[in-house]
Amino acid sequence: MKARVFVTLKNGVLDPQGKAIHHALEGLGFRGVNDVRAGKLIELDLADGTGDAEIEDMCRKLLANTVIENFRIERLENA
Amino acid sequence: MKSAVIVFPGSNCDRDLAVALELATGRKPAMVWHRETELPEGTEFIGVPGGFSYGDYLRSGAMAARSPVMRAVADAAGRGVPVIGICNGFQVLTEAGLLPGALMRNAALSFVCRDVPLRVENSQSLFTAAYEVGERIVFPVAHHDGNYQADEATLDRLEGEGRVAFRYLDEVNGSARGIAGILNDTGNVLGLMPHPERVVEPAHGGTDGRRLFEGLLETVA
Numbered sequence: 001m002k003a004r005v006f007v008t009l010k011n012g013v014l015d016p017q018g019k020a021i022h023h024a025l026e027g028l029g030f031r032g033v034n035d036v037r038a039g040k041l042i043e044l045d046l047a048d049g050t051g052d053a054e055i056e057d058m059c060r061k062l063l064a065n066t067v068i069e070n071f072r073i074e075r076l077e078n079a
Numbered sequence: 080m081k082s083a084v085i086v087f088p089g090s091n092c093d094r095d096l097a098v099a100l101e102l103a104t105g106r107k108p109a110m111v112w113h114r115e116t117e118l119p120e121g122t123e124f125i126g127v128p129g130g131f132s133y134g135d136y137l138r139s140g141a142m143a144a145r146s147p148v149m150r151a152v153a154d155a156a157g158r159g160v161p162v163i164g165i166c167n168g169f170q171v172l173t174e175a176g177l178l179p180g181a182l183m184r185n186a187a188l189s190f191v192c193r194d195v196p197l198r199v200e201n202s203q204s205l206f207t208a209a210y211e212v213g214e215r216i217v218f219p220v221a222h223h224d225g226n227y228q229a230d231e232a233t234l235d236r237l238e239g240e241g242r243v244a245f246r247y248l249d250e251v252n253g254s255a256r257g258i259a260g261i262l263n264d265t266g267n268v269l270g271l272m273p274h275p276e277r278v279v280e281p282a283h284g285g286t287d288g289r290r291l292f293e294g295l296l297e298t299v300a
Contacts, residue, residue: 013183013228014183014186014226014228014253016183016184016185016186016187016188016226016253017184017188020188061145062137062141062145063137065138065141065174065181067173067179067180067181067228067229068181068183068228
């Protein structure tokens, strides 16, 4: 079983990397970009039966820094 | 004073910190590898050094904060043993939950490596007793992730409780309220991005950092 964890900066937390990407996109001539936020995607290959609560625990204890980041878990049941 | 310096894979200021501690205290610190689960008996001071522990993987300090030795460091801090985290050490202490807030990528995205003037904001702590409030001192910085951020309530609490130890006098990395170093709520844990251990001898171009270690010797021993 696989799960994907998306780690993103909380709203209101300044994202210098997102800003730089935004700036670079504009430099390439893309005019329609209002904002860019950069985050991380972490793929977990898990033992069958790993519960949501355990994945959440992994996120809180290591994968995300909940002072500045949010996380979202997406299970890929057939992967 | 019996001190210990924690060494992670990728630490690179551990020797500088050890030299500074030996200079100020006359005693070589124990160098404690991250896999250790205990600190040497009777450790009176712990230094978490700068560097790029675990290659800054995931987030700066994130892996180091979960290494076995950090449990012993957290226990010691809970008993009141003074702990200083410098640069990556500051990042490790925030990731370990021993200090509030987080250190994010510098606002200008560039690595900052230069001497910076600081204002001493608190001279009552174990670490800053040898300085005067309002004093201007110069420590070098060398970091990519030194942009200190916390929510407004945390920042207000830090300010209100006198837990901002040092503040940048110039814009350096985008830190909220120019915060360069903070104390924990019991005052025995200090984290700061600038490097006091790099200015302890005239040959370093300054000696402003030396008093931090000498002051510790007086307050701890």
